[in-house]
Amino acid sequence: MKKLTLAAFAATILVGFAQNASAAEKINWRTDYAKALAESKKAKKPVFLNFGTTWCGACQYFLNTTAKDPSFIKESRNWIMVKLDPEKSKSSAQAAQKYRVDGFPTLVFTNSSGKQLERMDGIAAGNWKQWLEPKLKSAKKKFR
Numbered sequence: 001m002k003k004l005t006l007a008a009f010a011a012t013i014l015v016g017f018a019q020n021a022s023a024a025e026k027i028n029w030r031t032d033y034a035k036a037l038a039e040s041k042k043a044k045k046p047v048f049l050n051f052g053t054t055w056c057g058a059c060q061y062f063l064n065t066t067a068k069d070p071s072f073i074k075e076s077r078n079w080i081m082v083k084l085d086p087e088k089s090k091s092s093a094q095a096a097q098k099y100r101v102d103g104f105p106t107l108v109f110t111n112s113s114g115k116q117l118e119r120m121d122g123i124a125a126g127n128w129k130q131w132l133e134p135k136l137k138s139a140k141k142k143f144r
């Protein structure tokens with residue numbers, strides 16, 4: 001009985017560690033544009049704005065592939081990550097208007113004042129390092 005109890009206890013701990021590791025490997029998406037800019041200023045990190053909708057296939061592809069790639073998740077730690085759906089909130093719609101978003105997905109990289117440093121209209125399939133990393137590097141260089 002002791003062995004069974006000990007085994008159950010060990011399994012519970014391992015499951016807990018696995019769940020914590022899984023939670024740690026997700027992007028911390030913010031949904032409030034104004035708060036994200038304030039956080040950017042405080043953290044001294046650039047802002048990554050992801051404009052998309054629930055019905056946009058390319059938006060969902062980005063969220064289900066690129067945004068789950070461990071190397072992209074690691075890179076996201078250098079940014080204030082913001083997911084905005086202009087169809088769901090007035091503030092997201094205003095941000096989309098400010099950056100002249102006319103299609104989805106649109107990725108906009110800004111400083112803490114909201115000044116656009118780089119952008120991508122649409123995404124590409126395949127390894128994000130080929131199509132997105134150059135824009136991120138350029139935006140980070142301009143941020144400094």
